[in-house]
Amino acid sequence: MGKYDIQVYTEKCTGCLRCQLACSDLTSKAFNPLLSKIQVFISNSGECTIHFTEECNQCGICVDHCFYDAMQKNEKEVDK
Amino acid sequence: MIRGGFSGSILHVDLTHRKITIEPLDAALAEKYIGGLGLTIRLAYDEIKPGTDALSPENPVVLGAGPLVGTSLPSSSRVYAVSKLPTSNTIGWCGAGGANFGYLFKNAGFDHIVIKGRADQPVYLKIIDDDVEICPAGDLWGLGVEEADAVLRKKYEDRIGVLSIGQAGENRVPFSMAFVDRISTLGRGGLGAVFGSKNLKAVMVRGTRGIKVADRKRYKSLTKSFLKTIREYPYLKEWQDLGLVKSFPMIPKEEYFGMKKRRMACVSCPIGCKDLVEIPDGEFKGLTKHTSSVINLYTPVLYGFKDYRESVKCMATIDAYGLDMFEFFGIMGFVRSLLDNGVIPRDLPGSEIALDSLHSMEEWARKISFRDGFGDVLAGGFKNIIDTFGKEAEKLSPALVKGMHPYAGPNSALPWNLFGTMELGQILDPRGPHVGSGGSPTYFARRPLAVFPKHLTRMGVPQEDIKRILPGYGSPDQQQGLEVGKLLKYSHRWFTLLGSLGICARAAINRFYNAELCAEFYETVTGIQTSLPDLRQRVDRVWTLLRIANLREGFAENDEAPPESWFNTPGFKNYLTDEPLAREDAEQMIGDYFEEWGWDRKTGTPSRSLLKELDLKEL
Numbered sequence: 001m002g003k004y005d006i007q008v009y010t011e012k013c014t015g016c017l018r019c020q021l022a023c024s025d026l027t028s029k030a031f032n033p034l035l036s037k038i039q040v041f042i043s044n045s046g047e048c049t050i051h052f053t054e055e056c057n058q059c060g061i062c063v064d065h066c067f068y069d070a071m072q073k074n075e076k077e078v079d080k
Numbered sequence: 081m082i083r084g085g086f087s088g089s090i091l092h093v094d095l096t097h098r099k100i101t102i103e104p105l106d107a108a109l110a111e112k113y114i115g116g117l118g119l120t121i122r123l124a125y126d127e128i129k130p131g132t133d134a135l136s137p138e139n140p141v142v143l144g145a146g147p148l149v150g151t152s153l154p155s156s157s158r159v160y161a162v163s164k165l166p167t168s169n170t171i172g173w174c175g176a177g178g179a180n181f182g183y184l185f186k187n188a189g190f191d192h193i194v195i196k197g198r199a200d201q202p203v204y205l206k207i208i209d210d211d212v213e214i215c216p217a218g219d220l221w222g223l224g225v226e227e228a229d230a231v232l233r234k235k236y237e238d239r240i241g242v243l244s245i246g247q248a249g250e251n252r253v254p255f256s257m258a259f260v261d262r263i264s265t266l267g268r269g270g271l272g273a274v275f276g277s278k279n280l281k282a283v284m285v286r287g288t289r290g291i292k293v294a295d296r297k298r299y300k301s302l303t304k305s306f307l308k309t310i311r312e313y314p315y316l317k318e319w320q321d322l323g324l325v326k327s328f329p330m331i332p333k334e335e336y337f338g339m340k341k342r343r344m345a346c347v348s349c350p351i352g353c354k355d356l357v358e359i360p361d362g363e364f365k366g367l368t369k370h371t372s373s374v375i376n377l378y379t380p381v382l383y384g385f386k387d388y389r390e391s392v393k394c395m396a397t398i399d400a401y402g403l404d405m406f407e408f409f410g411i412m413g414f415v416r417s418l419l420d421n422g423v424i425p426r427d428l429p430g431s432e433i434a435l436d437s438l439h440s441m442e443e444w445a446r447k448i449s450f451r452d453g454f455g456d457v458l459a460g461g462f463k464n465i466i467d468t469f470g471k472e473a474e475k476l477s478p479a480l481v482k483g484m485h486p487y488a489g490p491n492s493a494l495p496w497n498l499f500g501t502m503e504l505g506q507i508l509d510p511r512g513p514h515v516g517s518g519g520s521p522t523y524f525a526r527r528p529l530a531v532f533p534k535h536l537t538r539m540g541v542p543q544e545d546i547k548r549i550l551p552g553y554g555s556p557d558q559q560q561g562l563e564v565g566k567l568l569k570y571s572h573r574w575f576t577l578l579g580s581l582g583i584c585a586r587a588a589i590n591r592f593y594n595a596e597l598c599a600e601f602y603e604t605v606t607g608i609q610t611s612l613p614d615l616r617q618r619v620d621r622v623w624t625l626l627r628i629a630n631l632r633e634g635f636a637e638n639d640e641a642p643p644e645s646w647f648n649t650p651g652f653k654n655y656l657t658d659e660p661l662a663r664e665d666a667e668q669m670i671g672d673y674f675e676e677w678g679w680d681r682k683t684g685t686p687s688r689s690l691l692k693e694l695d696l697k698e699l
């Protein structure tokens with residue numbers, strides 16, 4: 001079970017991929033954005049989607065690396 | 081030994097013989113030239129035969145991305161190209177940021193590509209990790225920059241980096257550029273035409289090999305505090321919101337916010353200064369446009385456009401063709417004055433030339449890009465126009481440096497008149513009058529001298545050199561002066577350092593870097609033992625080699641003579657005193673600049689002892 005609920009605000013995303021850099025480094029010990037568990041995509045006309053793959057464990061590290069407030073994390077309520 | 085940062089291979093592409101070879105990176109050479117811009121210059125030096133015609137198959141294009149590109153270091157996005165450039169005939173560097181190209185290119189396993197030859201039909205280069213292929217570009221040829229980019233993104237399902245040219249490049253217009261990820265410009269000076277001459281429409285890349293860091297523990301601790309500094313910067317939000325409008329307050333903020341659709345950032349950049357805009361209303365409502373700088377979208381306004389929406393539309397057209405906007409408007413202004421002065425018969429051009437008219441400017445951008453009718457004469461650039469219309473035309477020509485229009489200065493596109501390093505750099509950057517900040521404190525502002533020592537220290541200038549740049553510095557009774565010529569050396573050095581690592585030099589981000597930290601990052605990422613003095617010496621090697629490369633092409637001191645109009649009234653002014661700049665002042669600065677590098681004061685030829693010191697003697 002992960003630790004955070006992650007909220008995305010796609011309108012603020014710049015496509016800087018700092019989140020993908022950080023996530024890929026966590027798991028592969030190398031910067032490899034295409035293998036990241038968060039995938040950000042901005043279309044030619046500027047529509048943005050932020051998608052988490054099934055392997056994402058909601059650790060929230062990617063959120064810490066975003067400088068544009070395009071994501072927010074809240075601690076998950078853990079069932080006792 | 082290299083343990084990180086670099087991808088480890090150089091891709092060689094021979095378009096004539098359709099031959100692709102992959103060679104391991106020469107680690108010793110990489111270390112000697114840092115990587116990125118530095119190593120790109122060295123590889124180009126080895127590949128370019130002196131006197132090569134810029135548009136011949138023999139002229140190589142060398143592309144490179146520095147060892148920090150692909151890491152999470154802020155704004156490690158830069159991609160460089162070095163080639164012989166057709167407008168200026170110099171061996172010039174071209175640089176761009178970009179959303180995807182740099183990191184995906186590195187992730188495909190390459191630090192550089194050397195492209196030579198000429199394909200027998202339009203092609204693009206596909207690089208997907210090891211899978212490198214020269215592909216037919218029939219469906220791309222004839223498309224604008226954004227269109228070609230979009231076709232490739234659709235075909236390869238988006239996760240790609242793209243370097244592409246427009247129709248002006250295809251038709252070898254010498255002032256055409258290439259674009260990186262359709263948002264960053266690469267190569268005022270004619271890189272677009274060099275690509276076009278090779279029948280090469282685009283390079284697309286995707287890679288998943290991963291970029292490793294040599295010392296992960298140290299990287300973590302260094303970046304942690306570095307990112308904290310950026311996060312806590314009190315103006316961070318303002319920079320993120322305004323981007324370059326912060327430095328150019330003449331752009332009405334309500335217009336900017338009204339059309340800004342999305343702030344865009346190059347890969348890894350925490351500030352972001354690029355934009356996707358959408359015209360909010362009027363005839364062109366809904367038109368979207370990516371731009372490297374919203375300032376560029378206002379260039380037509382500088383030439384008389386009244387409506388910013390028309391200005392954006394005009395720039396969308398100019399960028400789609402891949403024309404260099406400064407050269408384009410400079411040429412149109414020149415031709416207008418030739419018409420007004422009767423040097424060109426009024427009916428010769430075939431259609432109206434009005435610099436404040438969208439219809440007229442779009443029409444001429446098209447005619448030039450397709451070399452249609454009189455557009456073909458203009459497509460040859462200033463030199464061709466002067467050759468065609470002779471002495472009378474020459475008299476009316478705006479200031480030219482190495483055949484190009486310097487865009488900052490009196491009577492130039494950016495009517496800025498203080499003579500700082502950027503302005504002097506328009507004659508002393510070997511590639512010609514295409515300059516940026518280089519991180520210098522004199523960039524587009526008059527700053528108090530009191531802030532210079534701190535700024536220079538950050539750029540890595542040793543204390544004893546600061547005393548020469550700022551005479552009187554440190555002594556309470558002496559008034560402080562400013563030696564612009566000497567300062568330019570350190571500005572070039574700082575820029576070359578950042579470029580060789582792969583870091584953006586725009587003011588928004590480079591303010592957070594300092595030279596000491598750069599040496600630490602380089603060592604941490606690559607594993608190559610490096611102190612700041614080592615790094616300085618490597619940078620000096622790079623910039624001196626670029627000098628040698630251009631001396632080898634036959635450039636000499638008279639190519640670096642300041643244009644006469646800089647001293648007419650109203651001409652440039654002294655950066656500190658507002659006194660009109662005299663030719664002797666500028667000449668003194670040129671000598672100072674050369675001397676500061678250890679080059680001959682008059683000719684700018686590096687001395688033998690310097691070559692020995694920099695280990696360039698064999699060249």
Ligand code: SF4
Nearest residue numbers: 023056058059060062
């Ligand atoms: S929450 Fe963790 S695992 Fe999921 S995408 Fe973000 S960094 Fe990767």
Ligand code: SF4
Nearest residue numbers: 013014016017019066
């Ligand atoms: S770090 Fe933030 S702004 Fe950058 S791509 Fe990820 S979500 Fe978007």
Ligand code: SF4
Nearest residue numbers: 177346349352353584
């Ligand atoms: S400051 Fe601008 S040009 Fe530089 S890396 Fe960031 S977005 Fe790109």
